[in-house]
Amino acid sequence: MSPTTRRTAEQRLRRLLVMLPWLMERGETPLADVARHFAMTDEEVASDLELAAMCGLPPFVDEMIDVFIDDDVVIVGVPRLFTRPLRLTAPEGFALVAAGRAAMQLPGADPDGPLGRGLKKLEVALGDDGVVVDLPRPPGVDHLVDDLADAVRRVERLTVRYWTASRDEVTERTITPRRVFHDRGEWYVIADDRRSGERRTFRIDRIETLQRTGEFDDPDDRRDHGVGGVGGEPEWFADGGLPQVTVRLAPEARWVIERYPVDEVTTTASGDVRARFSVASPRWLEQTLLRLGPDAEVVAPAQWRSLGATTARRILERYASEGDGEGAPR
Amino acid sequence: MERIDRVERLTNLLALLLETSQPLTLVQIAGELEGQYPGKESTRRAGFERDKAALRQIGVPIESQVLTAHQAGMTGYWIDRDRYELADLELEPDEMRALQVAVAAARPSSGRDALWKLGAEVADGAASVTATVPEVAGLPALRDAAARRSPVRFSYRDRARHLDPYGLLLRGGFWYVVGHDHDHDEVRTYRVDRIEGDVAVGAEGAFERPVGFDLRVAFPTDPKLLGVDGVSADAVALVCVDAARAKAVERELGAQRVLARHDGGAIDVEVPCANRAAFRSWVLGLVDHAVVEGPPDVRADIVDWLTRMARS
Numbered sequence: 001m002s003p004t005t006r007r008t009a010e011q012r013l014r015r016l017l018v019m020l021p022w023l024m025e026r027g028e029t030p031l032a033d034v035a036r037h038f039a040m041t042d043e044e045v046a047s048d049l050e051l052a053a054m055c056g057l058p059p060f061v062d063e064m065i066d067v068f069i070d071d072d073v074v075i076v077g078v079p080r081l082f083t084r085p086l087r088l089t090a091p092e093g094f095a096l097v098a099a100g101r102a103a104m105q106l107p108g109a110d111p112d113g114p115l116g117r118g119l120k121k122l123e124v125a126l127g128d129d130g131v132v133v134d135l136p137r138p139p140g141v142d143h144l145v146d147d148l149a150d151a152v153r154r155v156e157r158l159t160v161r162y163w164t165a166s167r168d169e170v171t172e173r174t175i176t177p178r179r180v181f182h183d184r185g186e187w188y189v190i191a192d193d194r195r196s197g198e199r200r201t202f203r204i205d206r207i208e209t210l211q212r213t214g215e216f217d218d219p220d221d222r223r224d225h226g227v228g229g230v231g232g233e234p235e236w237f238a239d240g241g242l243p244q245v246t247v248r249l250a251p252e253a254r255w256v257i258e259r260y261p262v263d264e265v266t267t268t269a270s271g272d273v274r275a276r277f278s279v280a281s282p283r284w285l286e287q288t289l290l291r292l293g294p295d296a297e298v299v300a301p302a303q304w305r306s307l308g309a310t311t312a313r314r315i316l317e318r319y320a321s322e323g324d325g326e327g328a329p330r
Numbered sequence: 331m332e333r334i335d336r337v338e339r340l341t342n343l344l345a346l347l348l349e350t351s352q353p354l355t356l357v358q359i360a361g362e363l364e365g366q367y368p369g370k371e372s373t374r375r376a377g378f379e380r381d382k383a384a385l386r387q388i389g390v391p392i393e394s395q396v397l398t399a400h401q402a403g404m405t406g407y408w409i410d411r412d413r414y415e416l417a418d419l420e421l422e423p424d425e426m427r428a429l430q431v432a433v434a435a436a437r438p439s440s441g442r443d444a445l446w447k448l449g450a451e452v453a454d455g456a457a458s459v460t461a462t463v464p465e466v467a468g469l470p471a472l473r474d475a476a477a478r479r480s481p482v483r484f485s486y487r488d489r490a491r492h493l494d495p496y497g498l499l500l501r502g503g504f505w506y507v508v509g510h511d512h513d514h515d516e517v518r519t520y521r522v523d524r525i526e527g528d529v530a531v532g533a534e535g536a537f538e539r540p541v542g543f544d545l546r547v548a549f550p551t552d553p554k555l556l557g558v559d560g561v562s563a564d565a566v567a568l569v570c571v572d573a574a575r576a577k578a579v580e581r582e583l584g585a586q587r588v589l590a591r592h593d594g595g596a597i598d599v600e601v602p603c604a605n606r607a608a609f610r611s612w613v614l615g616l617v618d619h620a621v622v623e624g625p626p627d628v629r630a631d632i633v634d635w636l637t638r639m640a641r642s
Contacts (some may be wrong), residue, residue, distance in 0.1 A: 094438070
């Protein structure tokens with residue numbers, strides 16, 4: 001048996017049905033090019049094509065698919081069958097439509113440009129499906145996303161005033177934006193932060209002002225920008241050394257499991273759901289406990305068991321002393 | 331029986347069904363693919379069913395019909411080449427390139443396979459602007475159903491739903507399906523990741539999407555605007571926000587929502603509150619930087635919430 005038996009028959013056939021029409025259109029293709037294009041090894045390509053060459057029906061036994069490899073070049077003779085790829089599957093159609101519509105919402109997209117025209121042609125083939133991808137810019141600062149995307153392209157250093165939610169403070173920083181991304185309803189920029197000397201993720205709606213410096217850095221040659229595209233708070237990208245909290249959640253409070261990265265969810269014998277979170281800062285925990293309200297209770301660690309109640313009391317004081325001095329500096 | 335590789339047998343079966351000019355019965359298929367299926371009827375049927383399922387799984391449309399005349403009662407199989415083959419999208423090189431970049435930016439899991447079929451690859455190099463498009467099991471079937479105007483059935487919060495899907499919307503990190511709900515006889519929205527189990531797709535062309543139907547309009551942008559339990563969708567609350575967060579809140583809501591400006595920088599803003607839970611979440615997100623001034627019942631709601639918390 002060949003060394004490729006780990007791939008299932010379905011996987012091999014699926015690949016073959018897309019590889020054959022591609023080869024037929026080219027006539028002759030170096031084996032290495034085929035392997036690179038389809039993310040396979042040379043050996044896998046060779047063994048699949050040898051197998052294809054053996055396929056056949058009477059009266060065309062062994063000559064239905066006229067393909068052979070000579071001196072590391074794949075040569076296809078007169079095409080008869082499998083001249084066109086198999087139609088797109090539902091997941092493939094969805095992938096193209098969703099990616100295309102999402103890209104249309106990214107900075108620099110032009111509805112009359114190539115992407116817009118390509119999407120119209122896709123719609124003709126795949127049907128008018130009413131798929132809408134909405135990636136709204138942060139309200140009031142909608143230009144920031146585009147400004148930052150421009151800065152990424154120019155590799156220009158920027159000075160920003162940034163509100164750090166976890167510490168509730170605004171700081172001025174110099175950053176070099178490297179990548180702009182949208183995830184779960186928020187826009188982020190990954191940037192080299194002068195002050196810490198580290199690559200950090202910033203939420204774009206928390207940038208209060210932005211100024212160009214006219215100074216430029218070197219383009220980034222790291223292909224992977226070192227930070228994944230999931231999470232909500234930039235702090236979540238930090239190392240695993242964050243303190244953790246375990247919270248007992250009533251059914252009404254379980255939405256939090258979907259909303260934030262949870263390290264562990266357990267259901268006790270009595271049906272209690274407990275979730276363990278990394279805590280970026282006490283400030284974040286306060287905010288989250290307030291939203292969960294009476295439907296959640298900190299189980300551990302002890303130092304945070306009364307945090308929710310204390311925070312609630314602090315705010316209630318403001319409701320009691322209504323009128324004298326909201327807005328006064330704290 | 332001669333040992334034959336399964337990929338080879340599947341390829342031969344596929345070729346046979348593509349080439350045939352008339353539906354073929356299993357007996358005829360086994361005859362054409364001599365020695366590739368077992369001779370015993372029950373094992374032959376099992377092997378063929380397994381192959382048929384494998385072909386369908388990779389997306390091959392296999393047609394079948396019950397035959398008449400001398401083959402009465404037997405099922406005939408064939409593949410309609412027009413349905414099998416990818417239609418030529420006639421993409422210009424720059425349009426193809428744009429789709430490649432789009433797939434690189436959004437990285438949908440089936441994007442690479444889709445581009446291969448179009449004769450292209452995912453654009454290389456890390457994209458400098460990207461968007462995560464969440465993937466949920468029911469999405470491809472729902473997209474297909476919306477495009478074909480097929481009604482769908484699915485379970486949601488333990489109840490069976492019947493919907494004419496008008497479209498799908500990705501907003502705030504979640505996919506929603508919007509359509510005409512048969513049981514409630516109105517346009518309803520469901521979160522796709524909350525659909526339980528499979529989406530069953532009905533017959534094609536069963537409904538029309540209303541002319542000019544706009545998904546973005548049908549679906550309220552701001553969760554605080556979602557009217558629930560008979561509360562008017564334009565209900566608003568008056569909130570005082572202190573100087574520390576005033577600027578950010580004004581930016582979020584817009585200057586027209588600012589009703590008063592206090593010395594020291596605090597502002598009074600009106601905030602939609604039809605959806606009390608969404609409103610509460612918003613206002614408590616400001617922790618001690620905001621106080622609800624009114625109306626009294628909305629203020630009492632927040633005070634009650636905090637009081638219950640403070641007691642625990």
